[in-house]
Amino acid sequence: MASDDLPVPVFSKPVTLRDVAAEAGVSVATASKALNDQGRMTAETRERIRETARRLGFRPNSLAQSLLRRRSFTVGLLTNDTYGRFSLPLMSGISDALVDNGVSVFLCNVEEDPRLGQLHVDAMLDKRVDGIIATGKRIDRHLPVDLSNLRVPVIYAFTQPDPDAIAFVSDDADGARLAVEHLCRLGWKRIAHVTGPASFAVVHARAQAYRDVLVENGLPVTEPLLGSWSEAWGHQAVAHLFDGKSERPDAVFCGNDQIARGVIDALRERGLNVPGDVGVIGFDNWEIVAEATRPPLTSIDMNLVALGREAGLTLLSLVGGKPAAPGIRKLPCRLVVRQSCGHPLDG
Amino acid sequence: MASDDLPVPVFSKPVTLRDVAAEAGVSVATASKALNDQGRMTAETRERIRETARRLGFRPNSLAQSLLRRRSFTVGLLTNDTYGRFSLPLMSGISDALVDNGVSVFLCNVEEDPRLGQLHVDAMLDKRVDGIIATGKRIDRHLPVDLSNLRVPVIYAFTQPDPDAIAFVSDDADGARLAVEHLCRLGWKRIAHVTGPASFAVVHARAQAYRDVLVENGLPVTEPLLGSWSEAWGHQAVAHLFDGKSERPDAVFCGNDQIARGVIDALRERGLNVPGDVGVIGFDNWEIVAEATRPPLTSIDMNLVALGREAGLTLLSLVGGKPAAPGIRKLPCRLVVRQSCGHPLDG
DNA sequence: GCCTTAAGAGAAAACCTTTTCCCAGCTTAA
DNA sequence: TTAAGCTGGGAAAAGGTTTTCTCTTAAGGC
Numbered sequence: 001m002a003s004d005d006l007p008v009p010v011f012s013k014p015v016t017l018r019d020v021a022a023e024a025g026v027s028v029a030t031a032s033k034a035l036n037d038q039g040r041m042t043a044e045t046r047e048r049i050r051e052t053a054r055r056l057g058f059r060p061n062s063l064a065q066s067l068l069r070r071r072s073f074t075v076g077l078l079t080n081d082t083y084g085r086f087s088l089p090l091m092s093g094i095s096d097a098l099v100d101n102g103v104s105v106f107l108c109n110v111e112e113d114p115r116l117g118q119l120h121v122d123a124m125l126d127k128r129v130d131g132i133i134a135t136g137k138r139i140d141r142h143l144p145v146d147l148s149n150l151r152v153p154v155i156y157a158f159t160q161p162d163p164d165a166i167a168f169v170s171d172d173a174d175g176a177r178l179a180v181e182h183l184c185r186l187g188w189k190r191i192a193h194v195t196g197p198a199s200f201a202v203v204h205a206r207a208q209a210y211r212d213v214l215v216e217n218g219l220p221v222t223e224p225l226l227g228s229w230s231e232a233w234g235h236q237a238v239a240h241l242f243d244g245k246s247e248r249p250d251a252v253f254c255g256n257d258q259i260a261r262g263v264i265d266a267l268r269e270r271g272l273n274v275p276g277d278v279g280v281i282g283f284d285n286w287e288i289v290a291e292a293t294r295p296p297l298t299s300i301d302m303n304l305v306a307l308g309r310e311a312g313l314t315l316l317s318l319v320g321g322k323p324a325a326p327g328i329r330k331l332p333c334r335l336v337v338r339q340s341c342g343h344p345l346d347g
Numbered sequence: 348m349a350s351d352d353l354p355v356p357v358f359s360k361p362v363t364l365r366d367v368a369a370e371a372g373v374s375v376a377t378a379s380k381a382l383n384d385q386g387r388m389t390a391e392t393r394e395r396i397r398e399t400a401r402r403l404g405f406r407p408n409s410l411a412q413s414l415l416r417r418r419s420f421t422v423g424l425l426t427n428d429t430y431g432r433f434s435l436p437l438m439s440g441i442s443d444a445l446v447d448n449g450v451s452v453f454l455c456n457v458e459e460d461p462r463l464g465q466l467h468v469d470a471m472l473d474k475r476v477d478g479i480i481a482t483g484k485r486i487d488r489h490l491p492v493d494l495s496n497l498r499v500p501v502i503y504a505f506t507q508p509d510p511d512a513i514a515f516v517s518d519d520a521d522g523a524r525l526a527v528e529h530l531c532r533l534g535w536k537r538i539a540h541v542t543g544p545a546s547f548a549v550v551h552a553r554a555q556a557y558r559d560v561l562v563e564n565g566l567p568v569t570e571p572l573l574g575s576w577s578e579a580w581g582h583q584a585v586a587h588l589f590d591g592k593s594e595r596p597d598a599v600f601c602g603n604d605q606i607a608r609g610v611i612d613a614l615r616e617r618g619l620n621v622p623g624d625v626g627v628i629g630f631d632n633w634e635i636v637a638e639a640t641r642p643p644l645t646s647i648d649m650n651l652v653a654l655g656r657e658a659g660l661t662l663l664s665l666v667g668g669k670p671a672a673p674g675i676r677k678l679p680c681r682l683v684v685r686q687s688c689g690h691p692l693d694g
Numbered sequence: 695g696c697c698t699t700a701a702g703a704g705a706a707a708a709c710c711t712t713t714t715c716c717c718a719g720c721t722t723a724a
Numbered sequence: 725t726t727a728a729g730c731t732g733g734g735a736a737a738a739g740g741t742t743t744t745c746t747c748t749t750a751a752g753g754c
Contacts, residue, residue, distance in 0.1 A: 014498065016710060027734050032712055039713090041732055062473040063414045064710035067739050072410065074474070077454075082439050084431075092429050095456060099463075104470055107424075107454035109442055116446070123451055126409040127421070151361065231639045258639070265612075292578045292605070363740060374704045379742060386743090388702055411740035414709045 015056045024052040035060075066128060075315060076106045076124035078117070078145065081137035085286065086304060090135050090157055093308025101316055103130070110145060117145030125151065130319045133311055135159050139169050140201035153318035157311040158304065166318075167328045168311045170302035172202045175333030176209035179253050179281045179300050182335055184217045186342055188251035188279045193224040194237040194263060195255030203255065206283070210253060222249070229255065234262020242270065251279035251341070257289040257299055264293050264340065275342035285336050295339035307331050362403045371399040382407075413475060422662060423453045423471035425464070425492065428484035432633065433651060437482050437505055440655025448663060450477070457492060464492030472498065477666045480658055482506050486516050487548035500665035504658040505651065513665075514675045515658045517649035519549045522680030523556035526600050526628045526647050529682055531564045533689055535598035535626045540571040541584040541610060542602030550602065553630070557600060569596070576602065581609020589617065598626035598688070604636040604646055611640050611687065622689035632683050642686035654678050 021031035026049060033039030034049035035058075052058075066072040077094060081087035095105055106124060110117035124132060131152045134143050136159030147154045148162045161167035183191050193210045195203050207224040214221045225240060227233035234254065242248050254260035260282030264274050272278050274295060282290060285301035310331065318324055368378035373396060380386030381396035382405075399405075413419040424441060428434035442452055453471060457464035471479060478499045481490050483506035494501045495509045508514035530538050540557045543550050554571040561568045572587060574580035581601065589595050601607035607629035611621050619625050621642060629637060632648035657678065665671055 017712095018710075028711080029713080029735075030733055033733090036712080039733080040730095045732080059469070059473050061414070061475065061710050062470075063410055063419065063475050064739085065712080067408070067410045067414060067710080067741095068712055070739075083435055088430055088435070091454075092456065095454075099455075099466070102470065104453045104455070104467075104474060106451045107438070107442075108446075108451070109439065119446065120451075122406070123449065126406050127451060128408065128410050261639075292608075361740095364742095365740075375741080376705075376743080377703055380703090383742080386703085387700090392702080408740050411709085412742080414711095414740085415742055417709075 014061070015058050017058065017060065020049065020053045020056055020058050023056060024049045070128070071130055071319075072128045073101075073103050074106060074127065074129050075103055075319075076108060076120075076129045076132045078108050078110055078120065078132060078134045078143055078147075079136060080110050080112060080143055081135070082109050082111070084137070085284075086137055086158055086302075087135045089304035090308040090311075093305035093310075094133060094135075094157070094312040095308075096305070097309040097312030098316070103316070110143060112144050114144040117143060121145055121147070121150075131155070131315045133157055133315055134161075135308075135311075138200070139172075153315060155311050155315045155318070157307060161328065164326045166314060166324055166326055168307050168314075169328060169330055170304070170307060171330035171332055172205040173209040174330070175283060175300040175302060176206035176253070177213055178333055178335045179283065180210050180213040181217075182298070182337075183251045183253060183279055183281060183341060184213065184219065186279060188341075189219060190222075190247060190249045191219065191251045191253060192222055192241055192249035193253045193255075194234060194241075194259055195224050195226060196229045196259075198226050206255065222246070227259075229258060231258045231262035231265070234259040234264075235266045236262075238263055238266035238270070242272075249278070252281070254280065254282050256284045257282040257286045257293075257297060260297050260299070260340070261289055261293050264295075264297070268294070274340055279341040281341055285334075290336070290338065293340065298338045298341045299336050301334045301336050303331055303334055361408065362405050364405065364407065367396065367400045367403055367405050370403060371396045417475070418477055418666075419475045420448075420450050421453060421474065421476050422450055422666075423455060423467070423476045423479045425455050425457055425467065425479060425481045425490055425494075426483060427457050427459060427490055428482070429456050429458070431484070432631075433484055433505055433649075434482045436651035437655040437658075440652035440657075441480060441482075441504070441659040442655075443652070444656040444659030445663070450663070457490060459491055461491040464490060468492055468494070468497075478502070478662045480504055480662055481508075482655075482658075485547070486519075500662060502658050502662045502665070504654060508675065511673045513661060513671055513673055515654050515661075516675060516677055517651070517654060518677035518679055519552040520556040521677070522630060522647040522649065523553035523600070524560055525680055525682045526630065527557050527560040528564075529645070529684075530598045530600060530626055530628060530688060531560065531566065533626060535688075536566060537569075537594060537596045538566065538598045538600060539569055539588055539596035540600045540602075541581060541588075541606055542571050542573060543576045543606075545573050553602065569593070574606075576605060578605050578609035578612070581606040581611075582613045583609075585610055585613035585617070589619075596625070599628070601627065601629050603631045604629035604633045604640075604644060607644055607646070607687070608636055608640050611642075611644070615641070621687055626688040628688050632681075637683070637685065640687065645685045645688045646683050648681045648683050650678055650681055 017028050017031050021028045031049050034046045035053055079087045108120040110120055132154045135157045136143055139158055140160055142160045156165055156167035158169055211221050225237050252263050254263055260280055264280050267274055267278055274280050282297045282299035285299040290297040290299045364375050364378050368375045378396050381393045382400055426434045455467040457467055479501045482504045483490055486505055487507055489507045503512055503514035505516055558568050572584050599610050601610055607627055611627050614621055614625055621627055629644045629646035632646040637644040637646045
């Protein structure tokens with residue numbers, strides 16, 4: 001009796017279409033049509049049913065809808081990057097693109113475990129996801145799962161795709177060009193490159209772009225220094241570069257922001273001013289690092305959020321039945337100017 | 348004809364129980380019972396049906412099962428911590444606890460937007476999640492959503508709970524005790540505390556524990572220095588501490604690892620050796636930072652993965668109908684010794 | 695030989711929604 | 725008056741699974 005006024009019965013069973021129909025004195029068929037703007041009925045009938053549904057707090061059961069439509073408005077996101085430097089912005093973009101279409105995302109971390117991967121993929125398929133997005137922490141490595149010949153469309157984002165699949169990756173050569181061209185534009189002449197291990201494909205792509213730009217600008221090319229992706233390696237590299245017998249560089253293009261941070265710290269310890277004496281540019285634009293260096297680090301952003309959004313939208317259109325050509329789509333990077341390279345000479 | 352040998356028909360419609368039943372020459376009811384170890388039938392019949400299911404690659408449609416059981420083996424994870432320093436390890440633990448029970452996780456980032464929050468919660472409820480876990484980036488802030496009086500159980504992890512809800516948080520006082528006691532044990536006498544802004548509840552909890560431990564050990568208490576959670580503040584704080592007229596500290600308990608990094612860098616720039624002259628301890632155990640400081644940073648780990656696992660398991664038991672007492676459960680922290688505090692004196 | 699019991703298997707309802715088809719009643723035109 | 729057309733609405737099937745109930749047949753006990 002007291003609860004008669006409550007708009008939504010709290011803690012009670014969900015109200016079904018049947019309840020609405022009974023309350024409005026029509027059949028479930030009519031109720032369904034009223035709520036979905038289908039079928040023919042008088043405006044009064046339609047409005048009365050709608051009002052009843054509102055009053056009862058009716059929400060259609062997605063499970064039943066999905067079963068019927070054979071479409072769950074759900075996608076699976078597979079990753080092996082638990083502490084996601086890369087996959088997190090990616091997810092953010094993906095999620096962004098999907099929520100607007102009422103699609104929810106199952107997030108699964110498969111680590112490096114094929115068994116876990118298969119488990120998750122099977123679970124997703126059983127739950128009738130509309131599609132799957134695979135993402136990882138490295139462009140040049142596969143996830144430990146086989147996603148070929150699935151019954152649903154698959155998109156790869158920032159991870160190694162199967163042949164004939166659709167993939168989105170950042171354009172590392174483009175990013176490296178942006179970086180080195182920026183240094184050239186600012187008038188630096190002897191530009192060194194300190195980067196990660198040779199086992200990473202991006203190391204080679206960026207190194208080649210680095211060489212190309214230097215040649216195009218008539219500047220001397222020195223061999224990239226390969227090491228690890230760490231601050232410590234940035235430190236060491238400065239010793240190589242500035243203690244060696246060869247001519248000292250006046251700028252350093254770093255393979256990631258952590259290396260750049262190591263380089264900047266080492267330069268400061270040597271009494272060299274950044275950007276007064278030496279220009280430094282990073283890669284990744286990891287804000288937590290780039291904004292903590294002194295001075296703040298100019299860096300290359302891989303636009304991972306945008307990349308994720310593209311991946312999400314493409315998956316959606318695939319699910320909608322629109323075909324898309326297989327292949328790897330490289331998305332451009334973006335230069336983020338802070339203070340570590342100095343100001344334009346024409347300023 | 349050629350495809351007769353294929354174990355799983357690729358790219359075809361999913362095989363249903365009806366298909367299995369037809370192929371095995373029994374009714375769907377019998378087929379269901381055979382596969383679920385229910386009902387009575389001859390061992391041969393059961394095995395024949397099973398074999399048929401295997402051969403056809405049958406996988407039950409979760410949507411249909413969920414509809415019937417009113418249980419979807421799905422939970423929602425709500426967060427507002429997109430670039431998840433804290434919520435990511437948490438998720439890892441949650442996911443860990445749940446996958447073993449065949450439960451998938453919907454991940455939703457609600458940012459700070461109540462509208463987005465409501466959207467996601469409604470979507471989850473429509474999809475009949477078994478329960479919801481709310482997590483965030485601050486223990487003392489609510490998510491921008493109202494999760495009271497939902498039809499499903501809710502657990503809060505590392506975020507401000509509703510009254511009478513179940514919540515898991517890290518025990519910040521415990522963590523601070525561990526840190527300061529560690530410094531005391533190593534023989535440091537004048538221990539300063541540099542931490543974040545007063546608007547954070549954890550700042551006060553940790554500061555109080557800091558004072559308590561110093562008093563217990565008969566050491567002088569100085570007022571904590573409140574600032575921001577940044578490296579830059581760590582730098583500044585060292586100036587305050589070492590340029591002031593008051594006696595200089597010989598150890599610093601920092602509110603997070605970034606502050607600690609700023610402190611260590613500033614000390615080095617002053618020619619002070621860590622841990623020779625000054626001991627430094629951090630909080631959070633953010634490995635990317637803690638391992639890059641020179642020397643590597645001793646820190647307090649909040650055990651977020653374990654916290655997430657607890658949250659996941661508790662939600663599961665709630666879903667299973669076992670009641671649990673409301674309230675906030677504080678989980679202990681863990682000391683991670685690296686090199687920034689020096690070695691035990693008795694070593 | 696008759697009754698009881700149990701085994702083995704199927705029919706049908708249930709979960710909830712959507713959609714197709716159909717029906718009854720009314721209006722209009724021939 | 726009858727055929728045709730339209731209108732408002734309902735019945736029923738579909739989606740895939742689980743579970744309860746019912747039915748048939750065979751075996752066992754007397």
